[in-house]
Amino acid sequence: MASHRGGRMTESKGRPPALFPLFAGIETLPGIGPKARAALEQMGVTRPRDLVMTLPTGGIARRRIARIADARPPEIVTLTLTVSRHHAPTARNRPWRVHCSDDEGGDVTLVFFRARGDWIASQLPVGARRLVSGKTELFDGLAQMIHPDHILPEGDPPPAGFEPVYPLSAGLTQKMMARGVEAALTRLPDFAEWIDPQLVAARGWPGMAAALDQAHHPASARDLSPDVPCRARLAYDEFLAHQMTLALVRREKRRLRGRPSAGDGGLRARVLAGLPWPPTGAQSRAVAEIAADMASDRRMNRLLQGDVGAGKTLVALLAALVAVEAGGQAVLMAPTEILARQHARALEPLARLAGVRLAALTGRDKGEARAMILTDLAEGRIDILVGTHAVFQKDVAFADLRLAIIDEQHRFGVAQRLELSAKGHEPPDMLIMTATPIPRSLALSQYGDLDLSVLDEKPPGRQPITTVMIGDHRLDEVVARLDSAMEKGARAYWVCPLVDESEVSDLTAAEARFTALRARFGERVRMVHGQMPADQRDAAMADFASGRAQLLVATTVIEVGVDVPEATIMVIERAESFGLAQLHQLRGRVGRGQGASTCLLMYHAPLNETGTRRLTTLRDTEDGFRIAEVDLEMRGAGDVIGTAQSGLPRFRIGDLEHQAGLMAVAQTDARALLERDPDLSSPRGQAVRMLMWLMQQDQAFRLISVG
Incomplete structure (x- = not known):
């Protein structure tokens, strides 16, 4: 079987020869020398296959106009100009200016900083007509274009009206990327369809090669959206390959004979x-x-x-x-x-x-x-x-x-x-x-x-929790309300903020708050944090659980699982510094007993847009799955689970935030295909094998039963 880079498997035993051109070194593409190769490797692009799977992330609209007077600066336009004269720089830091006119005598100046005079003269000889494209600006009321993007002979085809913009690393230009992609696209073989034909028809998806071609040649900003047919199809291809691997792993696990453990109840x-x-x-x-x-x-x-x-x-x-x-x-x-x-x-x-x-x-x-x-x-x-x-x-x-x-x-x-x-x-x-x-x-x-x-249901005894947002300028008011609640026997958590380490540690912040609250409430206050000896931490928790203490000052060590049904108040200080999932977990420490519970989200004004959305979401719902969806929209997949330990696959095209529904379809499809065709020997099964080689799911092949 073929290897990933650094390979575990040999080419001869596996990867279909039709894919060899896509899995050759990136330097085999025209125009990719050692420098471009090193720059592409920085982006994880080592083969033509990686390049075709790197889609444009943006685009530039270029409007074709006949007269410079029709431009709406600052706007990117394409027009035909006649070169009138050159104005070479008179001092070292001055630009080189080339004065041009359109067919109706309108003037525009092309401006070049640190450019070589011989190059400019060869590109824009006086009297020549050129197709020029770039951003027009007004300078002292006169139209100018600094470093045009394109300077072409008059008969050449004009640049696209909507030009894709690719992600770049240092040393790469858009032109190098576009040229590399065009060359890589010519290496696509004629793929047999691996997606269920009914799904392709229902969604109106193009074939794989056509989808890649369309995705790399967007006609407008709308074509960059994850739900346009070509991009949705390519995302599905990635999701299907991933779910096929998981389905094979699941099948392998299920083959492990367990012992039946049947209880009598x-x-x-x-x-x-x-x-x-x-x-x-x-x-x-x-x-x-x-x-x-x-x-x-x-x-x-x-x-x-x-x-x-x-x-x-x-x-x-x-x-x-x-x-x-x-x-x-x-x-x-x-x-x-x-x-x-x-x-x-x-x-x-x-x-x-x-x-x-x-x-x-x-x-x-x-x-x-x-x-x-x-x-x-x-x-x-x-x-x-x-x-x-x-x-x-x-x-x-x-x-x-x-x-x-x-x-x-x-x-x-x-x-x-x-x-x-x-x-x-x-x-x-x-x-x-x-x-x-x-x-x-x-x-x-x-x-x-x-x-x-x-x-996804709460047991009958769980109380709803009243969640309130309150600015930290009202700290004294919060402490006073806490005092009167504790007089009536209430127990409360006070969670201290996550602090930027350059200023002060989380522990220092917790200790300062503990000292202040201890001065106010005396022996009724305890503190727990992650760096305490375990016996001290357990003693503080035991005092709180038994009621010997009524106020527990804590870092996020109490985020998961701490269970004191009598606790009914949760104060989260600098709530905007916590993630949504963490806030939801912290709030879940109250509302576990018979008493009505409150969660105070204390924030430091002014809140930015992210902080506002986070806290208002928490205030407005207790549904953890809804909160998780908002968290995913706001932060992205890796952050929600924590990329380091998430084991989340890295998709080049698939976007879990915007194409979530496709993942469920892919799972159902993959499991159903394996049931019908366990060794992937049918025509569709063979096509799926090709997909998995293309998506580098090589490791899954050892799990496919042979016959």
């Missing part, structure tokens, strides 16, 4: 009977999907996505009980010690209802206590283990691990997921949970190999 029934209210429809549906996966002989790989307060904890416990009912064990892993301990506290009463033993294991467990947990775990006396990365250590062994639940997946790498899989005698079923609502398009592109369960 007895332990789950005990828990449900002891709850103050029944589970939501979404919770019941998710548990049913998980139990069905676990009962099958295929290994489960499922993502459980829930909004803040949608009740993932209950679903996780009921899933764990399926494993225990089947005679095995379950592990729940959290990214931080605070979260692991808290999960253990939240799950303990539910485990007691079921009559099963639950234990916590974190880096803090040492010596004899740790040794006892490990012995009990290895001998099967612990049914459910809750832990952090400490679970990865070599001495942690299970008697019969059936289910691994990972909380906050995007903080765990795929390598760690695989490491955890190796813990069971056979790989355990895998349930991944995220409390961050992710727009569907991103969930499909990041987790398309997983089956998806979504919790």
Whole structure:
């Protein structure tokens, strides 16, 4: 199989010869010398294929006019001029001026800075007629054009009325890019259609080669939009190749024989009977999907996505009980010690209802206590283990691990997921949970190999949260209102801002606020932050949870999972410095009990447009999925998930913010094609293979069954 640059696979075994010209070195294109090659490599363009997939990001409209008097400066125009005379510079920093006239005697001056006189003389000899295109401006009431974009002999075809503008790196010009693209387009082979013909017809999409040609030759600004047919089709090509790879990975995972873990429902029934209210429809549906996966002989790989307060904890416990009912064990892993301990506290009463033993294991467990947990775990006396990365250590062994639940997946790498899989005698079923609502398009592109369960209903006990925006000049008023609420027994969080490190650290800001509030409220105030020793942090949290303290000053360490149902007030200072998803998570720390809850978004005026949209979105809705969609529109895909750990594919053309719907279609299409044609041997299957080579999904080919 053919390699990516730096190759793992050999050309002879895979890539179709029809694609060889597109995968040759970029320097094989005319006009691309060593300098241009180095500049293109800066943009990740190393082959003609990369160049054809680099579409224009803008365009220049050039209006053809007969007389300079018809120009509307500053405007880009194309017109025929006669060269009258040259005015060479009289001093070093002066420009070279060339005086010209149109056919009706209108005057325009072409201006060149630091230009060579011999070059100008050869381009614009006196008396010659030239087709000139560039931006007209008025200088002292006279028309001029500084460094025209095009100077052509009169008989040449005029430049396009709408000229594409490409992204550039240092050392490249638009002309070099345009020339390179034109040459690369000639190397496109005659592709067989790989998209479902019904979809092509329904959407009015051109073929692949025609789509690329149209995308590189836009006729107007409208043709740069992601939803014009040619661009939508090219985005779909990328999405389809990506989803084919994920579908193959999913099929491979499902081939891994899991052990059927069919529970009799007895332990789950005990828990449900002891709850103050029944589970939501979404919770019941998710548990049913998980139990069905676990009962099958295929290994489960499922993502459980829930909004803040949608009740993932209950679903996780009921899933764990399926494993225990089947005679095995379950592990729940959290990214931080605070979260692991808290999960253990939240799950303990539910485990007691079921009559099963639950234990916590974190880096803090040492010596004899740790040794006892490990012995009990290895001998099967612990049914459910809750832990952090400490679970990865070599001495942690299970008697019969059936289910691994990972909380906050995007903080765990795929390598760690695989490491955890190796813990069971056979790989355990895998349930991944995220409390961050992710727009569907991103969930499909990041987790398309997983089956998806979504919790989109709030349990009956959750209170709506009143969200208010308030300027920080009213700080004294906020403190006074807090005072009167605390007098009535209220508990509150005060989250300190994210601060630019050049000024002062986040911790310094939190400590200053803590000192000020401690002076006002005395012993009722505690502080938690990420750099505190774990025992001090736990002690402060315990004081707040028990009511010994009423006000908890914190950095974003409390963003995920902290659960104190009695807390009803959340103050977020400099709220505009936080991301939308983070604000939504912070707000979700209140509204967990019976009391009416409030979230104060304290901002520093004046708010810019982004800050205003962020805070008003949060004020106007509690729907995490809606908030996530706005976040995606505002920040882009990589930022929403955090590109470093996102595993998000980098699409050259596809735009997840604007073409989200296409990703879902591509997933359905890819999975259906694999069902019908498992080894991609049909004519369409063969065409899809070509697409995957073109989109550099080489690694997927080892997953295609042969025959």
